[in-house]
Amino acid sequence: MEYVFKTNGISKKYGKFTALSDVNMEIPKGAIYGFVGKNGAGKTTLIRVMTGLQRPTEGSYELMGKANNDKDIAKVRRRMGAVVESPAIYMDMSARDNLIQQCLMLGLPDFKCVDEILELVGLANTGKKKARNFSLGMRQRLGIGVALCGSPDFVVLDEPINGLDPQGIIEVRELILKLNRERGITFLISSHILDELAKVATNYGFIDKGHIVRQMTSKELADECRKSVRMKVSDVGILSKILEEKSLDYKVVDSNTADVYAELTFSDVAKDFEQAGCKIINMQERDESLEAFYLSLLGGSEDVQKSVC
Amino acid sequence: MTNLYKADMKRIFKNPIFIGGCIIALIATFAFTSNCIGLTGRFGNMEPDRRMFFISIAMMGFFTIFVPLYSNMEYRYGVIRNKITAGFTQKQVYFSHLLSHFTALAVMMGLYLVAGILGGARDFGKMIPSNLILFLALCGYISALMLITTRVLKIVLVSIFAFFLLNVIYMGTMIGNALLSFVLKGAAKQVGVIVYNMSVFGQWFSRTGMADDYVNPGSLAQVVVSSAVILVMVFLATVGLDKRDLK
Amino acid sequence: MFRNLYADTRNIILCRAFRIALGVIAVYQIFNFIIFKALYVFFLKTAMDADTVAFTFPSIAAFLVTAATLFISDREFSNGCIRNKMISGVKRTDAFLSAVFGGMLQGAIYSFFAFCISTIMSLAFTVGFMDYSIPEFANYWLVTTMACMAIGAFSTSMVMSFGGSKLSYVIGLLLAFVLKVTDTFVLDKLYPEKGYCQLTGTKLMVYRFIDRFIPYSYLMERPHYDFASYVIGCGGLVIISTVVGLIIFNNKELH
Numbered sequence: 001m002e003y004v005f006k007t008n009g010i011s012k013k014y015g016k017f018t019a020l021s022d023v024n025m026e027i028p029k030g031a032i033y034g035f036v037g038k039n040g041a042g043k044t045t046l047i048r049v050m051t052g053l054q055r056p057t058e059g060s061y062e063l064m065g066k067a068n069n070d071k072d073i074a075k076v077r078r079r080m081g082a083v084v085e086s087p088a089i090y091m092d093m094s095a096r097d098n099l100i101q102q103c104l105m106l107g108l109p110d111f112k113c114v115d116e117i118l119e120l121v122g123l124a125n126t127g128k129k130k131a132r133n134f135s136l137g138m139r140q141r142l143g144i145g146v147a148l149c150g151s152p153d154f155v156v157l158d159e160p161i162n163g164l165d166p167q168g169i170i171e172v173r174e175l176i177l178k179l180n181r182e183r184g185i186t187f188l189i190s191s192h193i194l195d196e197l198a199k200v201a202t203n204y205g206f207i208d209k210g211h212i213v214r215q216m217t218s219k220e221l222a223d224e225c226r227k228s229v230r231m232k233v234s235d236v237g238i239l240s241k242i243l244e245e246k247s248l249d250y251k252v253v254d255s256n257t258a259d260v261y262a263e264l265t266f267s268d269v270a271k272d273f274e275q276a277g278c279k280i281i282n283m284q285e286r287d288e289s290l291e292a293f294y295l296s297l298l299g300g301s302e303d304v305q306k307s308v309c
Numbered sequence: 310m311t312n313l314y315k316a317d318m319k320r321i322f323k324n325p326i327f328i329g330g331c332i333i334a335l336i337a338t339f340a341f342t343s344n345c346i347g348l349t350g351r352f353g354n355m356e357p358d359r360r361m362f363f364i365s366i367a368m369m370g371f372f373t374i375f376v377p378l379y380s381n382m383e384y385r386y387g388v389i390r391n392k393i394t395a396g397f398t399q400k401q402v403y404f405s406h407l408l409s410h411f412t413a414l415a416v417m418m419g420l421y422l423v424a425g426i427l428g429g430a431r432d433f434g435k436m437i438p439s440n441l442i443l444f445l446a447l448c449g450y451i452s453a454l455m456l457i458t459t460r461v462l463k464i465v466l467v468s469i470f471a472f473f474l475l476n477v478i479y480m481g482t483m484i485g486n487a488l489l490s491f492v493l494k495g496a497a498k499q500v501g502v503i504v505y506n507m508s509v510f511g512q513w514f515s516r517t518g519m520a521d522d523y524v525n526p527g528s529l530a531q532v533v534v535s536s537a538v539i540l541v542m543v544f545l546a547t548v549g550l551d552k553r554d555l556k
Numbered sequence: 557m558f559r560n561l562y563a564d565t566r567n568i569i570l571c572r573a574f575r576i577a578l579g580v581i582a583v584y585q586i587f588n589f590i591i592f593k594a595l596y597v598f599f600l601k602t603a604m605d606a607d608t609v610a611f612t613f614p615s616i617a618a619f620l621v622t623a624a625t626l627f628i629s630d631r632e633f634s635n636g637c638i639r640n641k642m643i644s645g646v647k648r649t650d651a652f653l654s655a656v657f658g659g660m661l662q663g664a665i666y667s668f669f670a671f672c673i674s675t676i677m678s679l680a681f682t683v684g685f686m687d688y689s690i691p692e693f694a695n696y697w698l699v700t701t702m703a704c705m706a707i708g709a710f711s712t713s714m715v716m717s718f719g720g721s722k723l724s725y726v727i728g729l730l731l732a733f734v735l736k737v738t739d740t741f742v743l744d745k746l747y748p749e750k751g752y753c754q755l756t757g758t759k760l761m762v763y764r765f766i767d768r769f770i771p772y773s774y775l776m777e778r779p780h781y782d783f784a785s786y787v788i789g790c791g792g793l794v795i796i797s798t799v800v801g802l803i804i805f806n807n808k809e810l811h
Contacts, residue, residue, distance in 0.1 A: 051394040054554040077396030084394075088387040090320075097323075104316035106395055146391060156394075370733075374726050464725055465630050469623045472729035476619050479737065492599055 002029040004154045004186045005050060009059035012045055012210075019045040021210040022059070027154075027188055027203070032180050034201030035190040036294060042210040043190045044085060047158050050188075051082045064154065078106060082156035087143020091132035095123045095142050098131060102149040113149065121145040122171060136163035144172070148179075155179075156188045161196060169196060176200055194294055208298045225293050228259040232282035233273065242272055259286070313397060313405035321413050324379065330371045334417050335424045338364055342428025357429035358436060359518070361421075365443055366513050368417060369450060372410070373475050376454040377467040380406045384462045389555065399550045403459055407543070410451045418444055439516055442528055445535040446509035450478075452542035459546045478508040485511065489524055502526050506534045557650045560641070564654045568628055568662060577624040577662075578669055581613060585673050588612040589681065605686045606678035610693065613670035614700050614775040618732045621666060621704050625659045625711040626728055633719040638810060652716055652805045656798055659712030663704035671697045692778075699779045699786050703771040706790035707732075710771075713801035717808070735772040742766050743777055 005027040012020040020042045027033045037043045048054045050061070052073075061068050066076045089098050099114045118124040121141040131139060140163050147155055157176075161169045177200060179185045191197045197204075204221055206213045216224070233239050236256050243250045249261040266283065273280050321327050340346050342361040344353065352360060383389040383402065392402050418440060430436060457470045485505040493501045505511040505524060512535070515525035525531075568574055589609045596604040632638040632655070641651050678685070685693065711728045718724035742763045746753055755763055767773050768781050769789040779786065 048555070051390070052396070053390060053393050053556075055552065074396035074398075077394060080394060082390070082394045084390055086387060088390045090382070090388060091386055093320075101316055101320065102391060104319060105312055105392060105397075107312040150395075370730075374730065378722055378726070464722075465627050465634070468725040468729060469627065472619065472733060473623070475733055476616075476736075479733075480615070483740075492595065 003027060003062070004029050004064050005061065005188070007046075007059065007061040010046070010049060010056045010061055011058040012042075012049060012054065013057045019210055020049070020056070023207075023210070023212050025205055025212050025215065027186060029186055030180070030184050031203045032176060032187045032189065032201050034197040034204045035188055035207065036194065036197065036204060037190075037207035038298060041207045041298075043207055044158060045210075046207070047082070047084055047156055047188070047190060051080070051084060051156060052077060053084065078150065079153045080156070081147030081149065081152040081154075082158075083140075083143040083147050083160060084156070084158050087139050087146070089131050089139060089142050089146060092130055094128050094130060095126045095134075095138075095145070098142060099145055099149055102146045106150040108150060113151070117145045117148050120148065120175060122168075137165060137168050140164060141168070141172075144175075151183070152185065154186045154188075156190075158190045159192070160189060161191065161193060173200055206294065206297055213297060221293065228261045228286050229264050230257065230259050230282075230284045230286055231280060232257050234279040234281065235277075238273070238276045238278035242276055242278075256281070310397070310401045310405055313392065313401060314408055317405050317409035318412060321379070321409055326375055326378065327413060330375065331417055331420050334368065334371075335420050337367065338421045338424035339428045342425045342430055356432075357425075358432045361425035361428065361430040361436075362439060362443075362513075363517060365421060365440070366510065368414070368421070368447060369509055369513075370475070371417070372414065372447065372451055372454065373471050375413075376410055376451055377458050377464070377471045380410075380455060380458040381462075381464050381467050385464055393555065399553060399555070400547050403455070403547060403550060406458075407452065407455050410455065411448055414444065414447055414451060418447075438528055442516070442531050442535070443509070443513065445532055445539075446512045449507075449535045449538035449542065450509040452539045452546070456542045456546040459550070478510045481505075482508060482510045482514055486514075486520060486524070490521060498523075503530075503534060506531055507538055557654070560646050560650050560654045561657060564658045565661060568658050571628055571631075573624060573627045574662070577620060577666060580620065581616075581666060581670050582673055584616055585609070585612050585670065585677065589677050593681070603683045604681070606682040606684055607687050609682065610674045610678045610685070610688070611696060611700075611778075613667070613674065617667070617670075617700065617704050617775050618707055618736060618772050619729070621663050621707045622711045622728045622732045624666070625662055625708050626715055626725070628662070629655055629659065629712045629715040630719070630724060632716075633724075638719070642810065648806050649802060652713075652802055653798070655716050656709050656712050656794075656801070659708035659710075660705040660794070661708075663706070663708030664701055667697070667701040667704040671701070695779055695783075699774050699783075702786060702790040703774040706771040706793040709794045710797040713797040717801045717804040719805075719808075720810075732772065735770065736776070739766065739770075739773045739776045742773070 003026045005025070007023050007025045010020055010023040010025075011018065023042075023046060025046070035043055035047075045054070049056050050063070056068070063073060064076045064079065066073045090101065093101065095118060096114060099117055100111050103111050103114065115124070118126075121144055123138060123141055123145065126134070126138070131142060134142065140160065144157065144160060147157070160176075161172055164172060173196065176187055176189070180187060187200075189197065189201065198218075202218050203215070204218065205215045230253070231239065233256055236252055236254075236258055239258055240250070240252065243258075243260060250258050251261075252258045264283075269283075270280060338361060341348070341352075341364040342357045344357075344360065347353075348360075352363070355363070383392075383406075389399070389402055393399070422436070422440060425436070453474060454471055457474065458467055461467050461470055482505065485501065489498060489501050489505065502524060503526065506515065506526060511524075512531050514520050515531075526534075589612075592608050593604055596602060596608075632641075638651065642648070688696070711732075714728050715724050718727065745755055746763055746767055748754075753760070767777075768785050769792065771790050771793050774786060774789070
């Protein structure tokens with residue numbers, strides 16, 4: 001498999017503080033890689049190392065086949081775009097001028113792509129309005145537009161939907177999917193909005209305290225997210241007794257609700273409960289969300305509200 | 310790096326502060342040189358060439374404001390991240406800015422020369438070498454400002470240090486005049502003269518005729534001193550620069 | 557109002573920039589003392605009088621007070637903390653006046669601190685004053701303190717008025733420098749080394765006004781006007797900058 005980005009034991013230390021520790025990560029070509037982790041887990045640090053803003057303390061990485069200490073890595077970086085933390089734009093310039101600046105800097109022969117990118121990110125009608133007068137969402141979109149200059153093969157987006165309205169979120173999602181599908185651009189998206197990430201990502205990397213905890217494809221994630229049946233009963237004590245006799249995995253949610261992690265046939269279950277003198281008020285099939293999976297993987301509150309997919 | 314330089318030049322030529330500075334340079338130089346504003350006393354009695362040279366020091370003040378405000382934008386807006394991500398190094402970004410400022414200075418000096426000639430300055434034999442030396446001295450000053458801008462990232466501190474440098478140069482020149490006249494002798498005096506000419510203000514002052522003759526070590530010495538200042542400032546600004554972590 | 561005043565004052569005193577400014581004053585005065593002492597010992601070969609080292613602070617006062625107040629006041633805008641004040645109900649007038657008071661307080665503290673250091677150095681390491689009596693020494697420092705307070709108020713008022721704009725970083729420092737250079741020129745014209753003052757008419761009035769009523773000039777030369785002039789000059793700058801600044805700040809859009 002071809003990888004656009006591959007690390008080999010990357011560590012990053014700031015004085016005594018270790019932000020990244022022995023990170024091994026691979027981003028397959030053509031993937032939309034969802035990068036997930038708590039605040040302070042090391043996502044932005046790794047992105048900074050990846051984009052060349054900072055150097056690793058130990059370890060190495062390969063970017064589109066070139067090692068980080070290769071003298072030709074600069075050429076390869078021309079094929080990469082990134083929005084790291086906040087959008088990097090000139091506040092005293094219009095959207096068009098910002099893109100022209102980026103094109104000039106990349107040495108592009110003309111500015112034909114500018115109009116197309118403005119259209120893509122929804123800023124075609126901003127005219128001569130300076131970026132300092134843009135809303136947060138508009139600046140975010142302009143940042144993405146700047147990252148798309150030069151037709152990159154690999155785009156890194158750090159919290160790309162920050163500050164976007166629901167319409168904007170949909171548009172960015174569609175844009176990412178479209179560019180990935182039509183142009184084969186590989187994306188790395190770091191985000192906290194997990195449900196949104198679940199709609200686009202083909203691969204995931206979970207990071208915690210500077211370590212990559214898991215990497216998986218979206219298919220593997222779907223398999224791991226546990227299906228359950230939420231049962232609302234009149235007596236949860238009787239439910240517990242029955243399920244334990246059947247050796248079924250379950251979890252009591254409250255005084256009359258429990259989640260059962262097994263395939264259940266309603267008629268069999270109803271018969272057992274009726275015999276035991278317990279009424280079944282409600283039964284509902286549920287999938288564990290990415291949020292719940294993330295919390296179970298990286299730790300969090302035990303009272304996880306599992307949303308219905 | 311050519312691309313970076315071209316991009317920076319495009320930005321500078323669109324920058325309202327630079328455009329305003331050029332217009333003021335043109336108008337002020339013409340007005341001062343031709344004396345259409347009715348100067349009297351010392352300035353009224355001067356020839357146009359000397360008056361023209363006198364006003365040239367205003368460029369030092371202009372670049373004290375322009376260089377930090379313009380170059381600090383890389384860090385203030387974070388646009389340096391775009392350049393680093395695209396494969397450029399911090400040194401390349403630094404050099405493109407430095408060369409852009411030198412070019413901007415050359416443009417401004419060009420306008421100043423045109424305005425001066427239009428205002429009546431005619432002594433080309435003196436004008437050209439004086440202004441070339443001044444250009445180099447101003448390049449040294451810009452290099453010092455770029456050192457501050459590259460090493461100090463917070464805009465408030467950059468402004469404070471830039472004006473601190475301006476104050477030190479001004480006060481240093483004034484104190485230098487007194488020290489060289491009354492206190493320093495022999496080898497100490499020669500060293501004092503070299504130190505005096507390290508700043509653009511010192512070199513300018515020595516060429517206006519207001520300072521004593523021994524303060525001017527000669528054109529060649531001034532060129533050498535300015536070149537040395539540029540090299541030292543560039544070295545200090547770039548040493549270990551590529552290893553610096555950016556946020 | 558007083559709660560806000562207390563909060564701002566506390567913020568200034570606890571700020572690292574404030575302590576750095578005090579450190580700079582101490583270092584500058586001590587460094588100057590060492591240089592002058594070396595000059596007197598190795599070149600002039602005479603004992604050093606207190607006049608040489610007692611008044612080194614005024615030469616950097618305008619710049620230091622402007623820079624320190626700029627740095628400390630600008631944080632309100634760069635960190636966005638001014639928004640917290642507005643949101644939590646502090647009136648704009650109160651916020652502005654409190655900031656200006658803070659600027660004046662900074663000017664006073666820096667001047668007093670410099671006074672203490674110079675007094676110690678004068679008493680301990682020199683043979684005494686040649687041209688100043690004790691009342692004249694005290695008068696000089698009083699005028700310096702008043703000038704620093706006025707400059708602190710003016711600088712803070714400008715930062716609050718232009719807050720968040722690039723201009724605020726530059727204008728105060730530029731003005732301090734330009735007035736310093738202008739004042740050298742003005743003093744040279746009013747009190748030439750050789751001969752008498754040749755100025756007449758409007759030019760003389762303007763130059764005299766600058767020398768008599770602009771606080772930046774008070775730091776360039778020993779006091780040579782009546783005390784009322786200095787009070788008017790400093791008070792005038794404080795009042796004008798506060799009033800104009802208040803009008804601008806009250807109508808300003810905060811981002």
